[in-house]
Amino acid sequence: MIELRELTKRYGGRAAVDGLSxxxxPGAVTGFLGPNGSGKSTTMRMILGLDAPDHGEALIDGVRYSDLHWPLRTVGMLLDAGAFHPGRSARAHLTALAASNDIPGSRVEQVLRVVGLSEAATRRAGTYSLGMRQRLGVAVALLGDPGVLLLDEPVNGLDPEGIRWIRDLLRGLAAEGRTVFVSSHLIAEMALTADRLVVIGRGRLLAETTVAELAAGDDSLEDAFFRLTSRETDYRGMGAS
Known part of the structure; x- marks a missing residue:
């Protein structure tokens, strides 16, 4: 489980995340939605210890990410699909990460098959298309067979077949009892993928509910989202999203 307790982060006089609890x-795909500049990326970075909160805390199975002994075996993450050395092959990149977290080398070949990169595994990752880089990022997230997954815009750069693939993958992982937390700006895709939703605006919680409950009374989840966030969009000083 991921638990946020009064999580707060300020940049100058602006609260990027404001008392978020x-x-x-586990056992569901939870979509993380909000307008641009609402604090989604900052929240995910604080969960993963990349940014320090000014107040509150983010816990994964009751502990902070920085206190995990083998983090990749507990939490899989996709924040930046370009987080690899462009001259290194996908297999070499995954092998190095596996060794750093005491993950068997056989797992590298397993995740390459899962994401459909087995035939391209020896190519330099810098030659990959955006969609292939996204698949490599997903492979990294799955490498340690973690119980918790955090993914920021996982369908970015994927074609329709790839979008369906990631949708089915995430739902399958949740069905295995894992915690799956997915940030996205594609509301229609979240309507097809997510079971539950966390919606924020200007760093504050607007809704924590199911897809069906939020969309009830509106023509679509997109309509419900815009109704909920229409007063919470602020494009001034958008240094953090």
Whole structure:
């Protein structure tokens, strides 16, 4: 489980995340939605210890990410699909990460098959298309067979077949009892993928509910989202998203 307790982060006089308290439960895909500049990326970075909160805390299975002994075996993450050395092959990149977290080398070949990169595994990752880089990022997230997954815009750069693939993958992982937390700006895709939703605006919690409950009374989830966030969009000083 991911638990946020009064999580707060300020940049100058602006609160990027403002007293956010949320529980992301296992066994479901939870979509993380909000307008541009609402604090989604900052929240994910604080969960992963990349940014320090000014107040509150983010816990994964009751502990901070920085206190995990083998982090990749507990949490899989996709924040930046370009986080690899462009001159290194996908197989070499995954092998190095596996060794750093005491993950068997056989797992590298497993995740390459899962993401459809086996035939391209020896190519330099810098030659990959955006969609292939996204698949490599997903492979990194799955490498340690983690119980918790955090993915920021995982369908970015994927074609329609790839989008369906990631949708089915995430739902399958949640069905295995894992915690799956997915940030996205594609509301229609979240309507097809997510079971639950966390919606924020200007760093504050607007809704923590199911897809069906949020969309009830509106023509679509997109309509419900725009109704909920229409007063929470602020494009001034958008240094953090």
């Amino acid at each position: 949320v529980r992301v439960q």
